[in-house]
Amino acid sequence: MDALGVVVNPIAGMGGRVGLKGTDGKVDAARERGAEPRSPERARAALRSLRDREPDCTVYTAAGVMGERAARGVGFEPVVVYDPADDHPGEPARPDDPADAGTTADDTRRAVRALLEREVDLVLFVGGDGTAVDVAETIEEANETDEERTPVPVLGVPAGVKIYSSVFAVTPEDAGRIAAEFDRVGSREVNDIDEEAYREGEVRAELRAVVPVPVADDVQSSKQLASGSVDSLATGFAREIEPGRTYVFGPGSTVGAIEEALGLEPSPLGVDVWRVDTDGDGTDGTLLARDAAEEELLDVLEEPATIVVSPIGGQGFVFGRGNHQLSPPVIRRADELEVVASAEKLDGIDALHVDTDDPDLDEELRGWIRVRTGRFTTRLVKVA
Template identity: 55%
Template sequence: MRIGFLVNPVAGMGGRVGLKGTDGKVAEARARGAEPRAPDRARRALAALAERAPEADLLAWGDPMGASLVREAGFDPEVLGSPAGDDGGADSTDDEETDADDTRAAVAAFREADADLVVFVGGDGTAADVAGSLAGSGVPMLGVPAGVKVYSSVFGVSPEDAAYVAATFERTERREVMDIDEDEYREGEVTPELRAVAHVPVAERLQSGKQTSAGTVESLAEGVADDVRARPETTWVLGPGSTVGEVKAALCFEGSPIGVDVYRDGEVVATDVAESEILDALGEDNVIVVTPIGGQGFVFGRGNPQLSPAVIRECDLEIVASRDKLDDLRVLRVDTDDPELDEALRGWVKVRVGRFERRMMKIV
């Protein structure tokens, strides 16, 4: 199998520093101390691919878009070009900024070189660029999730799952590529738009597209608010989403609908915070309140990168969701960028669905 492998080196950089995305915000993300996320996600996918399909022929694009990472995993890739237009031989994996034209050029080269599959590391914006370049070719695409927002159903659940799908799939199906306007997203408007329909390998280890779910959550929110008021010394880290937004409303404040807010002892400590601000605000007793993404079931790793492994390890976990949302989910998922933490979080958990009621769900 010939696999074109491509990395968007700045995908996901804006997440932990509270930018909700990286489109047009790379310089600001760096100024806030953001670290590249995509290269490590690529390493995980490539290591798993090398284990499952060491005989695969890999096509690559010059650094920082993946060539050295592919070599690092033990493959001898055919490097078809680079963002700078040279032979891509430099052994650099820095996070210099590339753009959509670089992505499209790489995918066009993979297509011309008869790739059987294009695997990309990025988010929804990268997926839209890849799908556009593959339109009409029938060549399937598969995403390694690395962006802040991952609404499309063309991604593996984790880097390792993406590698498993790439190594084992036998057929493809058409799936939707969705994206949202990041400026509107930062203002609290979440309106996913269909950008393309792409051929994608068929496998259970692909995430579903994000869906919206209706359900009455007022009593659930009041129950959480009662707990918050009963524990004034506890620091409450309140994640994004409409369900947790109802909790914030029950506590009589208007928080960030797509950001993370911190609350303690009857007061809002901070709103729309980045990872570093959350860590600064934590005390001896801390609780994260988070809701899974509807249709996908991710508790961590989609839309809330501010809730980093360092933050999660300092907190107890309260998962809240409407009954309708859970009815649409078979399992819950996590993808924290820390495989050991992901493993520790897996297992059966109680999800609050009412003022007092809870439902058992499994994190896989």
């Protein structure tokens, strides 16, 4: 690849660990809760992986935190084709904190248009589904204006809270490798959901675009919502609750069914913490936190503790998609991990994945894991 276009959404993913389930319109609230930007480091990881393989690639990008800083940070000398400061005269031109950049979706779209003018071979973007929509729709508009234009492929570096689209690499490092090595593309879907509805526990997904994406094993599939009864799984789990243990219940309907079997009211897309009484039959306990952010989880989490999660259907992510509150410090605080999923859901997943922002922890979690699929049944599945 001769020319790569890079655009970074500097605030993507800030709402995840602090329990906001997204950052659209919530930057100030995220910062008040102590959120830190995660996209700059993920951009550097992807570009470092690319540079290891294609050190002579020309990188075109936007100024400052929208790509230039990450590219320079790993040794590239990027060509800046768009500067958001030109459109935000009241904002700092080169803020130290990416959250201070004041960039918007319009800046992403302007940056992509500038990249297309340079006829880049690939647009590598860092963000979530909202960023994917901005990139894809800008490219589609350019194609409609010039019907002879060859559609430019795109590839996402996952950094947002919501990752429902099938245009993202599994990890930032995979994105850099794919960008350096791909030789063909295929059509993939860009989906987005209503964040306000998502925060209320309702998923409203919408197909927004279809774009060319590099063909590779490490491009994730779109999220699918698995159906089918998980009653037997929930019943079996509830029968084995251990008195005196703390349970951290991740998002999703499968884990929610377990909470309901225990008499709890789950927060469908949040993280709940329940500690079982040391006496009694194991069904009585105290709800310590509901829809908790990372900080609250760390405040109430005590060993012995079990984290209960279910992989995203179709994608297979156990950590790193929609449950950023379960951060590396939270995961390390627990002494037990329980993965639960219906057999139907596992049938559509080749392997499980983790993407915690901590490479050492990801490596520790990889390997074979026993997934509970029913009241008495389990299945060995590899975490790749």
